Amino acid sequence: MTEFTSEIRETVLRSATKEVVIARNRPFCIIGERINPTGRRIFQEQLRAGDLSAIDRDVAAQVAGGANVLDINMGVPLTDEADLLVRAIQRVQDLTDLPVCIDSSVLEALEAGLRVYQGRALVNSVTAEDERLAAVLPLVKKYDAAVIALPNDEEEIPMGADRRIELVAKIVEVATTEYGIPIEDIVIDPLAMPIGADTGVVVTTMETARRIRDTWGLNLTCGASNVSFGMPARHVLNATYLPMAMAHGMTSAIMDARTPAVVESVRAADLLLGNDEWGGSWIASHRAKQAAAAAVP
């Protein structure tokens, strides 16, 4: 498949009451990354003790920050991840009507999460490994979800765009023909790697994204904060990276939704890329900020 497609694919996510559509003619979909215990020692200890209350703060901050979807990861070692994930999903759904991205590499947890989730979830994630495809895709089909897919296989995380594109082709082929998953429900993560580890990695991500967009028109996502790992002034890097990725076809990202500078940068790019008609959202958010500033005594 090398022909150019200009088709717009719509990935539809839902909570019980709200629908969010990821598409390249729509504002960028901000998937809040914060509900994740990795690297958060206190949160890990709370979760191990069965205390999920810290999630409430994370939900509030990300909703206030402008998230469109919330990622939920409960990957704490030595816990019943399925049980924690179920409780976290239910807690989040009690607090907000934003759709959820169910983030686990543990199959039982994914299935348990999908079973209790009310709406149409985004599953995070599957890779191009045969075993993972065979395990995760039936769940995606069964629960009518959308799925994030990463182009790495059993051998490696490919450092070049060509191999990543080959693996995307494999994922699309397997998901659509073997499992009957609609192509618009496949969201590809072209692999955002830390720029600090190799100065060429972001250019590769951009090239990969652009080629996926042009070949299949698929929606794209990434773990945007990975890019700035190990570097100073991470917010600036994140806020610069995202609009660049958007210009290459990125339509969503699992990202920092709590830092205004990062979110504003995404919304500015929405306008500049023609996805905020007459700047309506941009101007409205400016007014809201003015009003908030005026309200401070």
Added chain:
Amino acid sequence: MTPDEILQTMYDQTLVGNAPAVLDLTHQALELQMAPSSLLFDSLIPALEEVGARFERGDYFVPEMLIAGRAMAGSMAVLRPLLAETGVQTVGKFVMGTVKGDVHDIGKNLVNIMLEGAGFEVIDLGVQVAPEKFISAIEEHRPDIVGFSAFLTTTMPMFKANLNALVKSGLRDEVIVMVGGAPVTQEYADAVGADGYAADASATVKRAKQLLEQRRALVPA
């Protein structure tokens, strides 16, 4: 340059990751008949120690760690055979690998750099390392420490599988086991029966040295 000036300049240039300069200084030093062990212990290792200290303070960042490591590696490629000839002991031998099922290696590679920087001989088995492969590498290289790296909660259980394989092959008491990776915690390391855990590259070096000292204190000389 005098030998002292060479050591100082080499330290400075390693600290800023100037690989060509460090390599050039290595050759200059050898022409002056300086001892390879002096270059290693009086210049390269102190430079990488300083890199680790700066990283811990937040004054140094990942790329600076990488290029300092690369500068040292260039010099070590020349020095290693000479050190072996003269029978200089390394700080310790470390076999390292990302566990089976896991292809992530950025963090592991940073750890390798800091271990080499501290004078360890690191044998990196790469990613997707099956228990049998760890066992045969341990049998072949007889390391002081073996390190298991995992980036996913689904691949962390391979630590236990690897440890079981060590026990089965009678090697468990021969080698110190360290584990690490983004989702790994001290509690998890304890639960699987590892000897040590560290949260990042420079902490790994400290912990590895500590574990080695404890081990060597136990073994009668």
